[in-house]
Amino acid sequence: MRPFLSVLVFSALSACAAQKVEEHPFLKTPQIPAEALAEGERPLSPEELREDFAALYAGLKSGHFDLFVNRSEEAYDALFADMEAGLDQPLHPSEALFIFQRFAAFGDIAHARVEGVYDVWGRYRAAGGRALPVFPAIRDGRIFVSESYAPRVMQGEEIVAINGAASSDWLERLSQTVSCDNPYICGTLLERTFSVEFWAEAGAPDEVVLTLRGLDGRLRDENVRLLTSEELAAAELTSAGEVFTLGFGDRDAKMLEGGAAYLRPGPFFSYETPENPWQTEGFKAFIDESFETFQREGAAALILDIRQNPGGTNSFSDPIIQWFADEPFRFYSSFEVRSSPEAEASNEARLALAGESDNEVSRRYAESFAETPYGETFTFDLPFVRPLRGKRFEGEVYVLVDRYSYSNAVTVAAIIQDYGFGLIVGEETSDLASTYGAMETFTLPNSGLVVGFPKARIVRPSGDPAPVGVIPDIAIEIPPFATEDVALEKLLGIIAGRE
Template identity: 40%
Template sequence: MGTIQESYPADQVQTDLDTLYQRLKTDAFDLFAFTPEADLDNLHQALRAGITRPMTRGQAEERFQRLAAAAHQGHTRVEGVYGAWAAYQKAQARAFPFAVRIRDGRLYVSATLSGDPHLPPGGEIMAIDGVPAVLWLDRARAHVSAETTDLADSILEYDFPMYLWVEVGARSRFKVRVKAANGDTLDADVAARTASEIAAAASRQPPRLDLEHPLRDARILANGVGYLRPGPFYNEAAKTGAEEWDVTAFRRFIDNAFGMFAAKNVHRLIIDLRGNPGGDSLFSDVMVSWIADRPYRFFSSFKIRVSADAIAANQDRILHDAVAAGPISHRFAELYATANLGDVVDFTLPETQPNPSGRFQGTVYALIDRHSYSNAVAVAATLQDYGFAKVLGEATTDMATAYGAMERFTLPATGIVVGFPKAHIVRPNGDTRPKGVTPDIVIPAPLIETPDDAMLQRAAAIAAAGGQGQP
């Protein structure tokens, strides 16, 4: 995989692969919910048979992730490839010089970072090195832990060059065939580029929609509609692990935002959850409590499979990171103390109460997209299911009912860390289907997103018109 790493004997890698599979079967809430056990057994044996010589850590991580990803659960995963990729980039090694957009299983250029002026954004990538793009997507998806193809594709929009590197290793050049928006087919032989070269090329691109600067935003749009982008539901400015769960600054931002909306007599509000990676309800409840008109929970059912690894991970968190543990980990510990290994038990939490100092009295709209993930999806589902807000945008690719509450264990020989979902969490309305949040009013995302933000413009018009789909 292009980096020099410690090597492990083949028998140790095989043993760790066996351990990974056995512990996932014991630890995950239902490892075979989406993939039959026989299929995973066959893949495990095939991957094991392919371990015939010593492997670097990166090679072992890639092989282990193939098995984890085949369960098709977002929280069953080995994330080591990200570290290997970061090291590869830091070494100024070269990679695929395109940012991509994936729509309906087809691969498009969202930004040309190759320096070739003949490959404009919006063109469809038909082939790379003579292999059809649809086959490259299939190969890349095999590395991604995701319940659905749509979720895998939304992740690949961020990580496609990385997974192409995992598949083919270091390349100095790529031959690409692109179908331009006007129908012309263009063939180009482009140089792979280093991370610094790609960053420089990106800085010369036409402006694109940037939902990270500022990361959090509260203002009033031109038509008098309030706008709140809460940003991730954790402390992104944290310098330590403990600070990540310090809600003080987030609470101040949210309280000031709603204070400003009240002072400006705002009666319609858009909460922008697009591109939101999620986080923890410790943060999101601060915001939702300003909107809620009655007590609520972000789930209708929260069941946990009790396992030795789940208990150990929870206890380690309590002992070594008290702030991250918080009251929830102590509730887990109380539950584990009265359960047997292998039990499936109900986990309960008290309802969250509306904000005691007042609530927003107007109409709320939540704006979502394919890159709304994790707790941001839970927030959208809660707002929709309780009727706290009308949901606009494109359907989330991440699940509203999911196998989650991820814990981790470490494999003994290689030290590779494996994540597993200990729980099955059902959205507030009780829908157990593995699907995302479907908006009440669909606003398609453009193929290439520009700073004028067509989705937000449409959402603002809908909000100003009182929630009508055709403002």
């Protein structure tokens, strides 16, 4: 759990904001210029803010499978009272968002959050907002420089302090805006969003002072100027030392050395069709064509790469597993769902979006919600998925995972490990294999902010409820500053018998 900490008040913040910080650290809002607000966005009165805040808490209590599993109801009530009392000034929804998100994140569940933080950040950056030009690698509570576009700040150096405050203090403060289950997943999420959370906490000073432990072990201070998007892009063109990374949207299928087939399916949703991200037709066609090609090419092994994968739904991942499964499977041993008006309404909206297309799961949810009184739970029983007949991939299966494999990507790894369909290779996932998930959403009445919550408790196929990630069968240490694909190269060596 993340303790409350007093926060550093920068002179650039207004007196009003400073007063809010003194009242409660969760009431801090970033400095958002008018041009970074959404079109037509108006400030909400304190009365409207409190109405939305009450709706946020009521909706989480109603819809969340177990809001108080990590924080007691008494602790949440006390936090609500403190924060509600501090909502005494008008705020735009883009500002209130950060306050409400900290409240949702207080429960230490990754799938409970207020959506939209990164939309606000995107508008801020597009309007000329400045950000840190240093990107971190967070390991065991320490911050290292993964990528740097600041003069004299080198990749691999440790950030010991920022503006005189210890990095460990900054990690605790910044994590208060991040929905996460434990410090491990908090660290992995913060690596991608550090600049956003720093802005939410500290505003946008012209520069910060980083205390660095150099590669020679010596400490020194460096003044680092924050950069606009244009300045950062220019700095990237002239810098060296970028780390190896995989693309978010990569969907790739190819043959590699030694007869190994490589499949990187990409996200388990259709980001290509944002108007309906859950339509699977194009994705299934890609998967079927990939496996048919692998078989024609005589692939002896399959590498399924789900590293740096944000997840999605099993309607996308099950068709992959069907190609090599040797028995019927499903993604859980226990799947309990809490019935609530919020979850029922969210499911109804998904059905309306689907129209005439196949959405059997949502229809079954609708039946169960109708039969189950609000506040009670029901067992959601999905049929086992059967392997494909007559064209099963017979080679060895290896699944590459890392700390950035999230949500349904973790579920895929757990299925394959628990059923013995293949071997898991790489790092332990930071996201959990048994989790609170199956997210739904509701909307706050005045701000229009969208709140996501987990309606279900899902236990991995093995029946192990422990709140841990998928632990690889073959562990490969992945250096945070690698410039090439270390894990894939090591796995190819294992397959070829070189390692």
